[in-house]
Amino acid sequence: MPAPLRFGSVPRKHSKMKYERTLLREVKGYVPGEQPRCSKVIKLNTNENPYPPSPKVLEALQSLGPEALRKYPDPVALALRETCAERYGYPAADWIIAGNGMDELLALALRTFVDPGDTVLAADPTYSLYEVLCALHGATLQYVDLGPRWQLTEAFFQTPARLCFFTRPNAPTGIAASREEVERFCAVFDGIVVIDEAYVDFADDNCMDLPKRFENVIVMRTFSKSFSLAGMRLGVAVAQPPIIREFLKTKDSYNMNAVALAVGLAALQDYGHMEANVARVRATRTRLRDALVELGFDVPPSQTNFLLAQWQGQPSAKALFEALKRQNILVRYFDLPRLRDALRITVGTDDECDAFLAALRTLLQALGG
Amino acid sequence: MPAPLRFGSVPRKHSKMKYERTLLREVKGYVPGEQPRCSKVIKLNTNENPYPPSPKVLEALQSLGPEALRKYPDPVALALRETCAERYGYPAADWIIAGNGMDELLALALRTFVDPGDTVLAADPTYSLYEVLCALHGATLQYVDLGPRWQLTEAFFQTPARLCFFTRPNAPTGIAASREEVERFCAVFDGIVVIDEAYVDFADDNCMDLPKRFENVIVMRTFSKSFSLAGMRLGVAVAQPPIIREFLKTKDSYNMNAVALAVGLAALQDYGHMEANVARVRATRTRLRDALVELGFDVPPSQTNFLLAQWQGQPSAKALFEALKRQNILVRYFDLPRLRDALRITVGTDDECDAFLAALRTLLQALGG
Numbered sequence: 178m179p180a181p182l183r184f185g186s187v188p189r190k191h192s193k194m195k196y197e198r199t200l201l202r203e204v205k206g207y208v209p210g211e212q213p214r215c216s217k218v219i220k221l222n223t224n225e226n227p228y229p230p231s232p233k234v235l236e237a238l239q240s241l242g243p244e245a246l247r248k249y250p251d252p253v254a255l256a257l258r259e260t261c262a263e264r265y266g267y268p269a270a271d272w273i274i275a276g277n278g279m280d281e282l283l284a285l286a287l288r289t290f291v292d293p294g295d296t297v298l299a300a301d302p303t304y305s306l307y308e309v310l311c312a313l314h315g316a317t318l319q320y321v322d323l324g325p326r327w328q329l330t331e332a333f334f335q336t337p338a339r340l341c342f343f344t345r346p347n348a349p350t351g352i353a354a355s356r357e358e359v360e361r362f363c364a365v366f367d368g369i370v371v372i373d374e375a376y377v378d379f380a381d382d383n384c385m386d387l388p389k390r391f392e393n394v395i396v397m398r399t400f401s402k403s404f405s406l407a408g409m410r411l412g413v414a415v416a417q418p419p420i421i422r423e424f425l426k427t428k429d430s431y432n433m434n435a436v437a438l439a440v441g442l443a444a445l446q447d448y449g450h451m452e453a454n455v456a457r458v459r460a461t462r463t464r465l466r467d468a469l470v471e472l473g474f475d476v477p478p479s480q481t482n483f484l485l486a487q488w489q490g491q492p493s494a495k496a497l498f499e500a501l502k503r504q505n506i507l508v509r510y511f512d513l514p515r516l517r518d519a520l521r522i523t524v525g526t527d528d529e530c531d532a533f534l535a536a537l538r539t540l541l542q543a544l545g546g
Numbered sequence: 547m548p549a550p551l552r553f554g555s556v557p558r559k560h561s562k563m564k565y566e567r568t569l570l571r572e573v574k575g576y577v578p579g580e581q582p583r584c585s586k587v588i589k590l591n592t593n594e595n596p597y598p599p600s601p602k603v604l605e606a607l608q609s610l611g612p613e614a615l616r617k618y619p620d621p622v623a624l625a626l627r628e629t630c631a632e633r634y635g636y637p638a639a640d641w642i643i644a645g646n647g648m649d650e651l652l653a654l655a656l657r658t659f660v661d662p663g664d665t666v667l668a669a670d671p672t673y674s675l676y677e678v679l680c681a682l683h684g685a686t687l688q689y690v691d692l693g694p695r696w697q698l699t700e701a702f703f704q705t706p707a708r709l710c711f712f713t714r715p716n717a718p719t720g721i722a723a724s725r726e727e728v729e730r731f732c733a734v735f736d737g738i739v740v741i742d743e744a745y746v747d748f749a750d751d752n753c754m755d756l757p758k759r760f761e762n763v764i765v766m767r768t769f770s771k772s773f774s775l776a777g778m779r780l781g782v783a784v785a786q787p788p789i790i791r792e793f794l795k796t797k798d799s800y801n802m803n804a805v806a807l808a809v810g811l812a813a814l815q816d817y818g819h820m821e822a823n824v825a826r827v828r829a830t831r832t833r834l835r836d837a838l839v840e841l842g843f844d845v846p847p848s849q850t851n852f853l854l855a856q857w858q859g860q861p862s863a864k865a866l867f868e869a870l871k872r873q874n875i876l877v878r879y880f881d882l883p884r885l886r887d888a889l890r891i892t893v894g895t896d897d898e899c900d901a902f903l904a905a906l907r908t909l910l911q912a913l914g915g
Contacts, residue, residue, distance in 0.1 A: 194788045196659050196738050196762060206795040209621050220617075229612035238615075238805070239608045243598035246607075246777040246809070248589075249770070252578050277646055280798050288682065290565050293662060306799065313657065313796055369565050393565060401618070408615045408804035419563045426575040427682055429649050430675065435777035436607070436805045440615070 200315050207309040211507060219532055221523040222507040224348075224376075224483050226405035228457065228526070231450035234406070237443035241436060250435040253425065257438050260445045261413050265385050271418040272388065274425065275441065277432050279375060279399035279412030280306060282424075283342070286395065286414075287314045289427045290369045291339045298338035298366075300329060302349060302516060304373065307342045327352050327477060334362060340369040345384065346376045349511065349521045351479030353380050363391045369420075372396045378403030378455050379462075380480035388416045395420060402482055404444045404451050411441045458482050462524045468534050469522075472541065487519045492544040494518050500540050506533055569684050576678040580876060588901055590892040591876040593717075593745075593852050595774035597826065597895075600819035603775070606812035610805060619804040622794065626807050629814045630782050634754050640787040641757065643794065644810065646801050648744060648768035648781030649675060651793075652711070655764065655783075656683045658796045659738045660708045667707035667735075669698060671718060671885060673742065676711045696721050696846060703731060709738040714753065715745045718880065718890045720848030722749050732760045738789075741765045747772030747824050748831075749849035757785045764789060771851055773813045773820050780810045827851050831893045837903050838891075841910065856888045861913040863887050869909050875902055 211222060258270035267273065276282035283306065291297060293315030299307050301320035311318040321333040327350040343362065346353035363370050370393055377383040377398070387394045400411035411433075414424065444451065466476050466484055475487040488494045498510035498520055509521040524530065580591060627639035636642065645651035652675065660666060662684030668676050670689035680687040690702040696719040712731065715722035732739050739762055746752040746767070756763045769780035780802075783793065813820065835845050835853055844856040857863045867879035867889055878890040893899065 194792060196789070197792055198659065198661055200661065201658065201792060201795060204795050207799045209618065209799050212618060212620065223618055225617050228616075230615050234615065235612060238610065241607065243604060243774075246599050246603065247597075247774045248594055249578065249581060249592055249776045250779070251581065277803070278798065278800055280800065284798060289570065290567065292567055292569065293684075315662075405612075405616045407618045410619070410800055410803040420565070423563060423566055423570060426570060426573050429647065429653060430576045430578050431647055431649065431779055434646070434779040434803065434806055437803055 201313070204309065204312045207306050213507065217505055219506045219525065219529050221525050221529065221533060222509045222521075223407075224402055224481070224523045225407050226402055226454060226458065226482065227524075227529060228405055228454040230405040231444060231447035233447040233450070234440050234443045237439045238436060241439060245435045245439070248435075250431055250433060250438055252431050254433050254438055257433075257441045257445075258413075260442055261415075264445050264448065265415055267389075267415065271421055272415055274414050274416075274421050274428070275433055275438075276412040276414065276428070277437070278401070278410035279373075279397050279414075281410075281428075281432065282397055282412050282414045283307070283371070283373070284310050284313075285424060285427055286340065286369065286371050287311065287316060289423050291316050295339040296337070298333070298336050298341040298368075300333055300344070300347065302511075302513060303342065303344050304348050304375075305511075323347075323350070329354050329358055329362075334365060338366075338368055340371065341366055342371050342373055344373040344375075346380050346480035348376065348481065349483070349509070349516065349519075350477055350485050351376075351481045351483060352477050353377075353382075353480040356382060356384065359384050359387070363387060363394050366393070368393065370394050375399045376402055376481035376483075378451065379459060379482045385415065392417050392419075400441060400444060403455050405454060406440065406444060409437050409440050411437055411444075458524050461527050461530055464527070465522070465524060465530045465534070468530075472534075472537065482524045484522050484524065485519050486522055489518055490541075492540070494520055496544065497537070497540060500544070501533070501536060504536050506536055508533070570682070573678065573681045576675050582876065586874055588875045588894065588898050590894050590898065590902060591878045591890075592776075593771055593850070593892045594776050595771055595823060595827065595851065596893075596898060597774055597823040599774040600813060600816035602812045602816040602819070603809050606808045607805060610808060614804045614808070617804075619800055619802060619807055621800050623802050623807055626802075626810045626814075627782075629811055630784075633814050633817065634784055636758075636784060640790055641784055643783050643785075643790050643797070644802055644807075645781040645783065645797070646806070647770070647779035648742075648766050648783075650779075650797075650801065651766055651781050651783045652676070652740070652742070653679050653682075654793060654796055655709065655738065655740050656680065656685060658792050660685050664708040665706070667702070667705050667710040667737075669702055669713070669716065671880070671882060672711065672713050673717050673744075674880075692716075692719070698723050698727055698731075703734060707735075707737055709740065710735055711740050711742055713742040713744075715749050715849035717745065717850065718852070718878070718885065718888075719846055719854050720745075720850045720852060721846050722746075722751075722849040725751060725753065728753050728756070732756060732763050735762070737762065739763045744768045745771055745850035745852075747820065748828060748851045754784065761786050761788075769810060769813060772824050774823060775809065775813060778806050778809050780806055780813075827893050830896050830899055833896070834891070834893060834899045834903070837899075841903075841906065851893045853891050853893065854885075854888050855891055858887055859910075861909070863889055865913065866906070866909060869913070870902070870905060873905050875905055877902070 254275040258273040395416040401407035623644040627642040764785040770776035
């Protein structure tokens, strides 16, 4: 027997991996917003819903017995997909696929419809995970800059690609392109259009009907935001059955655990609970935006559960982000060209937003020019 | 507005997908063993554990509150990985990655260490999912036939590949290669060796120590079999930290939900419960094998929770499979060249196995030549 390895002393040659794929050498991986272990933090940085999920969801969770854990779950999530179909106005489960979070479905869209080497289109700025997923898949993400007011430009409509991530409402701007723009894009784009509706329950309208009319459209939803279920990893995609059949080929055979299936079903069955939470968030969003505008921030009208608060004054947005963090108030700061002058603030409860605003006012008075 | 789509009449052109990847055209997807909806079935077909998981697991599940669901889970599963490290004799979490079922980790191994076009090695017959995963990734699975008594052959040791799925104990044969063979293979193989230990808790020994000595070895475990948690989708992989760092780049950012994390932790903390269940399964395995041998079946000594019962007599193995199914007794039949004369039987409870044996005896008397 060789001598046992001394732990903590992995040989140095390992730091450069012999077995890695060249493709992965430059990939850094996605960096999620911070999840503090301390509970005294006011957490307005990862767009979670500040209100709890439906009590029916907890009931569904707690009523699961040993048999549900012991046996394999339904590999095709039929009950959940049937309930989704009914809720979203589709005739049957074969228009729906369920995912272990919408992130899994985004990755799956690339694996299912994009060959390595192909081009993928997205507007910039947008959800930064797309770039990581494209790098992992060996696809090229072609960004087209949004205009000065974060609107889509003609160049976006004219850029050919195999697949487009169309984020509506967009993150981190909070703005939703008009439905007319979406429809025009779906009609002209010769490839798969993934309409990322992660935040759409907070918006005035949605595009859930478009898969009925366009064979190239996939609408994706997450349960993380509006349903207050970020911890459960639940997402769905809606598209015409031939698209869904391809997804079913490429997904992990048992991609959803038994608890996620039960919880997702319960959440959909208590849809009114989600809608009531969304109404509260929208009301707070209006109050928070008004207060930020009054303080001199430039805040695009948001269709989501967050606000992009742009700030040209002193102290800088980055200094504000850091000063707030020292007070245990977390918001999101992106060190990216067009976002350095902005904070992205999740709409929390009224109390959380008031505490944030009070801290912000004090900082502006103490540190301001 | 265009006319609304008439449901149930997706245009015919859709049946041939315009947007599919050429790669996927021939891929059929993995076909899991049947999951009957009726509960009166004796289910010996998908290698689930017949005994319930630890009561501590249920407690952990039921003690989860709304906050655990509302907030994002720990993206790097630190608590679970730390507990795994301790349990498996490793110094820290950076030797471990957790997956949404071991199936996710198998797919991830290809995405992390194999370029499309590369060759992957496996012995034949083995877990049929490998072939599906390779096809989806665009890798070539090179099978090397096992010998007449299902043993590894020299050709297996001499076949070059980027990665090898080394299944120990193997499925569906139930046989474990000797540790000496595993070590010899790991030393000579110039690529990543994934030692699939899905069934190893039912075996006499394991290879969990090998990642300490081999920089190219990944040992994978599932909670589906020995821990009675197939419904939860929980798997772990153990390897040197540079390997784990690559995995962390390629996995979905939040691949484990909050419930799976809590349940996995509780299962590891009540390890004795799993070991007691395993001891019961092993005792039943001996009884079941003895009875099958007495009936004239050729049954390789199994290190797993199933038996491969080979049968040259009349009625054929396939006819037996079908006749048992009509009596609501499900076993697994593989319509594959070297497996057509065999049934794969999961070791159930003593009562389930007795019912199976009684039915089998009657069939052999009634239908036998």
